[in-house]
Amino acid sequence: MTELTEEKTTGEVWTQGFIKGMTEEGESLSEINPESGPLGGAAAKAHSHGGDSHGGGVGVPDSSRAGRLTSYKLADFPVITGREEEWRFTPLKRMRGLDRVGVKGQELNGPAPLVEVNKPDGVTVETVGREDSRIGSAGIPEDRVAAAAWENFAEATVVTLPAEFVGNSENVTTLTLTGQGEIPAASHIVVHAKKFATGVVVLDHRGTAVLSENVEILVEDGANLTVVSIQDWNDDAVHASAQHIKVGRDAKVKHVVINLGGNLLRTTPAARYSGTGAEVEMYGLYFADAGQHLEQRLFVDHSTKNCKSRVTYKGALQGENAHAVWIGDVLIRKQAEGTDTYEMNRNLILTKGARADSVPNLEIETGMIEGAGHASATGRFDDEQLFYLQARGIDEESARRLVVRGFLNEVIQQIKVPALEERLRETVERELEATAL
Amino acid sequence: MSTLEIKDLHVSIETEQGVKAILKGVSLTINTGETHAIMGPNGSGKSTLAATIAGHPRYTVDSGSITLDGEDVLQMSVDQRARAGLFLAMQYPVEIPGVTMTNFLRTAKTAIDGEAPKLRTWTKDVKAAMAKLRIEPEFAERNVNEGFSGGEKKRHEILQLELLHPKFAILDETDSGLDVDALKIVSEGVNRSIETGGLGTVLITHYTRILRYIKPDFVHVFVDGAIAEQGGPELADRLEEEGYDRYQVAETASA
Numbered sequence: 001m002t003e004l005t006e007e008k009t010t011g012e013v014w015t016q017g018f019i020k021g022m023t024e025e026g027e028s029l030s031e032i033n034p035e036s037g038p039l040g041g042a043a044a045k046a047h048s049h050g051g052d053s054h055g056g057g058v059g060v061p062d063s064s065r066a067g068r069l070t071s072y073k074l075a076d077f078p079v080i081t082g083r084e085e086e087w088r089f090t091p092l093k094r095m096r097g098l099d100r101v102g103v104k105g106q107e108l109n110g111p112a113p114l115v116e117v118n119k120p121d122g123v124t125v126e127t128v129g130r131e132d133s134r135i136g137s138a139g140i141p142e143d144r145v146a147a148a149a150w151e152n153f154a155e156a157t158v159v160t161l162p163a164e165f166v167g168n169s170e171n172v173t174t175l176t177l178t179g180q181g182e183i184p185a186a187s188h189i190v191v192h193a194k195k196f197a198t199g200v201v202v203l204d205h206r207g208t209a210v211l212s213e214n215v216e217i218l219v220e221d222g223a224n225l226t227v228v229s230i231q232d233w234n235d236d237a238v239h240a241s242a243q244h245i246k247v248g249r250d251a252k253v254k255h256v257v258i259n260l261g262g263n264l265l266r267t268t269p270a271a272r273y274s275g276t277g278a279e280v281e282m283y284g285l286y287f288a289d290a291g292q293h294l295e296q297r298l299f300v301d302h303s304t305k306n307c308k309s310r311v312t313y314k315g316a317l318q319g320e321n322a323h324a325v326w327i328g329d330v331l332i333r334k335q336a337e338g339t340d341t342y343e344m345n346r347n348l349i350l351t352k353g354a355r356a357d358s359v360p361n362l363e364i365e366t367g368m369i370e371g372a373g374h375a376s377a378t379g380r381f382d383d384e385q386l387f388y389l390q391a392r393g394i395d396e397e398s399a400r401r402l403v404v405r406g407f408l409n410e411v412i413q414q415i416k417v418p419a420l421e422e423r424l425r426e427t428v429e430r431e432l433e434a435t436a437l
Numbered sequence: 438m439s440t441l442e443i444k445d446l447h448v449s450i451e452t453e454q455g456v457k458a459i460l461k462g463v464s465l466t467i468n469t470g471e472t473h474a475i476m477g478p479n480g481s482g483k484s485t486l487a488a489t490i491a492g493h494p495r496y497t498v499d500s501g502s503i504t505l506d507g508e509d510v511l512q513m514s515v516d517q518r519a520r521a522g523l524f525l526a527m528q529y530p531v532e533i534p535g536v537t538m539t540n541f542l543r544t545a546k547t548a549i550d551g552e553a554p555k556l557r558t559w560t561k562d563v564k565a566a567m568a569k570l571r572i573e574p575e576f577a578e579r580n581v582n583e584g585f586s587g588g589e590k591k592r593h594e595i596l597q598l599e600l601l602h603p604k605f606a607i608l609d610e611t612d613s614g615l616d617v618d619a620l621k622i623v624s625e626g627v628n629r630s631i632e633t634g635g636l637g638t639v640l641i642t643h644y645t646r647i648l649r650y651i652k653p654d655f656v657h658v659f660v661d662g663a664i665a666e667q668g669g670p671e672l673a674d675r676l677e678e679e680g681y682d683r684y685q686v687a688e689t690a691s692a
Contacts, residue, residue, distance in 0.1 A: 383494065384531045390515035391491050391525050392541075392597065393548035399516070402544060406535030406580070413535070 064363055065299060065329045070140045074102050074151050077144035086143055089325040089357055091293055094264045096210045096238045097184045101148035108152040110183025113209060115157050120171035123199070124160045134158055134190050138216035139244020142270065142299075146242035149186040149212035156188035159201055161225070167199020169417040174202040179209025179237060190216045193223040193251075200226040200417055206261075208234045213241045217255070221248040221275060227255050228415060232427070233262035240266045247307075249275025256415055257313075259286040259294045260427060270299040271309065273336075279308040284326075285411040285424070287431045288354065290319025297327040300343070302336040308370075311343035314411050316404055316431075317354035326376075328360045332369060340370035347378040348407050350400075401432055439506050439522065439604045441467045441490075441637060446501035448482075448489050459485045461662040462501070469604055472631060472638040474648055474673060477659030478681045483641045484528060486659075487609040491525035492518050505605075520549055522604030526594040526611050533581035538593070539563075541581045542600060549601050566599045570626050588619040595626035605637040606630065612647035624650030645677040660684045 068086075069077065080099045082092045092099050100106040117125045128134070135156055141147035159173060167173075175189070191201050203215065219225045231239055239262055247253050259265045271280045286294045300309045315324045326345045347356035360374035382403070389399035405428060412424050448460035459482045467473055477483050489496045490503060492515040503510040505521055513521060533541065542563060547553045554562075567574065570592045582590050591611050598606050608627065612620055628651060630636050640651060648656075648670070656672040658665045658681075665684050666672065 382531075385533050387491075387493055387515060388527065388531045388533065389541075389545075391519055391527075392545035392601070393516050393519035394544055395516045395548065396514070398544070398548070402536055402541075403533065406533055409535035410580075 065301075065331045065361065066333070066363075068142055070142050071147060072136070072140060072150050074144065074147045077147050079103055080144055086297065089323075089327075090266060090295060091264065094238065094293065095145075095240075096182070098145050098148070098210060098212050098238060098240055101145070101152070101184070101212075106184075108148050108184050108186045108212060110185035110210065111180040112154065112185050112187040113177040113179050113205070113207070113211065116176040116178070117174070118176070119159075119173040120167070122162060122165050123167075123173050124158075124162070125173070125175070126158045126160075127155050128158050129155060132156060132158065134192060134218075135188065135216070137190070137192070138218040138246035139214060139242070139270070141214065141242060143242070143268070145212050145240045145266075146214055146268070149188070149214050149240070149242070152186040153188040153214070154186075156190060158190040158192065161193040161197035161199045161201075161223070163194040163197060163220075165194070165197040165199055167197070169200060172200040172202055172417055172420070174204055176204045176206065179205070179207035179211060179233060181208060182210050182236070184210045184212070187211060187213045188216075189213070190218065191225070191227055192218045193220060193225040195220045195248075196222040198224040200228070202417075202420065203227070203229045205229070205231045205233055205239065208237055210238045211240070213239065215241060215243040217243065217245040217253065219245070219247045219251045219253045219278075222250050223248065224252040225254070226416070227253070228258065228417070228420060229256065229267070230258040230260070231262055231265050231267065232258070232260045233265075235261065235263060237262035238264045241268070243267065243269040245269060245271040245280065247271065247273050247275070247278040247280055250277040251275070252279045252281075254281045254283070254414075256411075257282075257284040257286075257296060258424060259284070259296065260431070262292070262294075264293045264295075266295040266297070268297045268299075270301065272301045273304040273307045276305045276307065278304070280310070281414075282309070282311045282313075283411050283414050284313035284315075285408055286313075286315040286324055287408070287428065288315065288317045288319075288322040288324045289431070289434065290353075291321050293323045293325075295325040297325070297329075299329040300331070300341065302330070302332040302339045302341065304336060306338035307336065308340045309343070310341075311345075312411060312414070313345045314347070314408060315345075315356065316348045316350060316408060317356055318350040318431075318434075320353035322354040324354075324356045326356070326358045328374065329363075330361065330372070330374070331363045332365060332372060334365040337366055337368040338370055339366075339372065341372050343374045345376045346407070348404060349378065349380055350404065404432060405429075439469045439635075439637065441510075441523075441605050442502075442504045443486075443490075444502045444504075446486075446489070446503065447499040448485055448496050449499055450485075450496055456497075458499075459496075459662050460489070463662070463664060465657065465664070467605060467637045467639060469635050469637040471655065472640065472651065472653045473655045473657060474640045474642060474653035475657050475659055476642055476645070476673065476676060477665075478684075479643065481659040482662040483643075483659050484609050485662075487525055487528075487607045487639070487641055490518075490523060490607055491515065516548065519603075520551075524598055524601060524603035524606045526591075526598060526606065526608040528609040528611075528613065530582045530590045530594055532583045532585075534583055536581050537578055538581055539577045542597070545597065546600060549603075563600065566596055569629070570596055570599075571622055572596060587614040588616065591615060591623055592619070592626070595623050598630055599626055602630075602633075604635065605639070607639040607641065609641045610643060611640075612642050612644065620647060621650060627651050645673050648673045658684070
């Protein structure tokens, strides 16, 4: 707040309107009481922002991630222009209408992906209607595309790990989600780990789809849940997936995003804490080939005390116009004392013509924290690594492959589900074979 | 017997201030079965010699030659040199995240031998070699050098030396940063390789300490990119007493 006051007194270039907006935002920020519920505060934000000067963010970027509009209603979000901070990297022309739902008759009513279930005894998987009370328990859309999906999905799939369910790497629940074609579609998934449940849930996206999806991940007190979302679509697929994570007291969640196949993938995981002592690990792996746009935008909202977050996203890029985007927003709110957070993104560019954008953002509103840091690095192969391997007789191409495998394996080996790790290693091998290194 | 022959070697590097000459005419002949110590103050070019033999791209050979049994080493790529029998134990081994030691060692052994080692004997060999170097078995599943202490990195360099059986081993300040116990373990490993026979060893060191454990046949003193004095083991003893002062060079910070 001190900064804002200074701007007001010294910065005559700012218009009065802007100052008002900033002040309003600062006030509303302090009004939020995340302890009252995950949505109460966030939903309240929608009112303070609806259609005012923040509309579209043009010329007045949100100074804080806390100020971003959240709403279940499509109409609350202005039409996307592509100039907004959260859309500036996305090639909207390739969204195939997902960005224009509600504009000029654009609909979002295609058939949702077919859901096949493979689950252990004890875990339930249900198909429910829109009125089911569990919908909305962990998330609220933060952009227009996610809000459109929320308004338009017909049925939701709810996965429940009952209280004290003992899951492990052997009894994984897998939802295979097969796209049903090119008509823009909406889908909704809820993954709910009840108190003290442990387990692994895999969302395996494949086929052809133009899909906007919301995934709610609710982790109750003391639960320990791993969710792996694999996007290995056909080459023409477009997929926007907003994944909302809510973690309870002393709960742990490991969230893994694997973005491999599809023309345009935009995955936006957001983690929020509803209790103290919780831990969030977010891993991501992406391998962008020629012409692919793989965008990962994540948000960790530290609003409670003594919580921990670790973010590790790694991507390899190869081929003409392969584009990867990683945005990592971490917000440590004033009341989130004892927070311990670190986020890291690394990109390895294998050929010319590929581009990686990497933007870590860390907002800290209290000094009473354990630690906060971020790192981002994008590079070609490390020459010293290559030299070391070559000095042990390994030829340059094999050395490069070994390094790339190693680079991505760092994420794969964190999944701790052997069958899944094996599959992903094989997929990486296939991608590497396609490279003319 | 094999011979590694270095003749009138001139090497430079590119720096921000322009091209800088580091080696200014080094000649050295090493036969298998011999142990040579190369000593000298910081910045005298010892490590440059090691890196140039291994083929590090940072160093430019301006003139002179390096041959291995008459074959032109300078025409070989880094991995060809290794497969020809040259081994460099690095001063600062790099971390390779995601690549396990097991995977790395097997890949290197396969590359050097031209065929994959027999799995059963190989696993046994690796375990035995690790045990002798007091490396905990769990290190096999750790990523190459990742999170290793300085001493652990050096022990793993010697592990590779023992498993890959090169003709010539260049040990670049393998002793630096080691406590006495670690120094003994590392020296024992080097001595085992020497005793196996058929190894030519170049020990690059700043200190004489390691020479109490590994006995050199020849000692060469590097000063300002050239060999200032050569002799037998007695030269090392003299250096231990007198230091490098009589070569009248101020030690520089750069290596």
